[in-house]
Amino acid sequence: MDLRLLSDPLTKEEKLEVVTVAEVKRDLRISDDDEDGVIADDIEAAYDYLAGPDGWLGGCSLLQEEWELYLPAALGETFELPMRPLLGAALTGFAYLAADGYEDVSADRYFVRPAYGEFATVGYLRGRVWPYVAPGTAQAYRIRFTAGFGTTRDSIPSPIRKGIRLLAGHYYNNREATSDDGKAPGQEIAFGLKALCGRYRIGPDHS
Numbered sequence: 001m002d003l004r005l006l007s008d009p010l011t012k013e014e015k016l017e018v019v020t021v022a023e024v025k026r027d028l029r030i031s032d033d034d035e036d037g038v039i040a041d042d043i044e045a046a047y048d049y050l051a052g053p054d055g056w057l058g059g060c061s062l063l064q065e066e067w068e069l070y071l072p073a074a075l076g077e078t079f080e081l082p083m084r085p086l087l088g089a090a091l092t093g094f095a096y097l098a099a100d101g102y103e104d105v106s107a108d109r110y111f112v113r114p115a116y117g118e119f120a121t122v123g124y125l126r127g128r129v130w131p132y133v134a135p136g137t138a139q140a141y142r143i144r145f146t147a148g149f150g151t152t153r154d155s156i157p158s159p160i161r162k163g164i165r166l167l168a169g170h171y172y173n174n175r176e177a178t179s180d181d182g183k184a185p186g187q188e189i190a191f192g193l194k195a196l197c198g199r200y201r202i203g204p205d206h207s
Helices: 012-018 021-028 036-050 158-173 186-200
Strands: 002-005 065-071 078-080 093-098 101-104 110-113 121-124 141-147
Touching: 012 036, 021 036, 021 158, 036 158, 158 186
Parallel strands: none
Antiparallel strands: 002 065, 065 141, 078 121, 093 101, 093 141, 110 121
């Protein structure tokens, strides 16, 4: 599988619109502005920890992102999009590698079955098959789609936003690998993330 980000990478400013420095300072009961830059870095790190192809949530875009997926020949009857949730009910592009380059796959050949929070499934309709591409072709099919909960902070579920705040606060308060008692400080934060964001997480084995 060859997955590529088509849209420009999200900026730090865009991530800080999802969870603001002021919100994290409120949670931490910080009133001065001396370490606003540190807190902003912590928010960005927390966002990146949860989101993305390898993020803790498991192949989840929070804000809208455009993706391009290449799949090899001998495509099965159905396949899953590796990023979720699908934004909208359709792909933004589906093409196969023909003799003269990529050509569109007709929309009457296939269906898209989105499921909120789950990985969307694409498959060919009864009586149809995928356009033929020679076996062994690595980038036989090119699929483009948009994933994410939406374009604004309010489109992202509030438990996930709370999880970002929790994790950013954890980063701020624990700047060393171990705590004062010599123990790793991650156990409590892991329980908090599971309680807040666990329902939105899908593991590598789809559990």
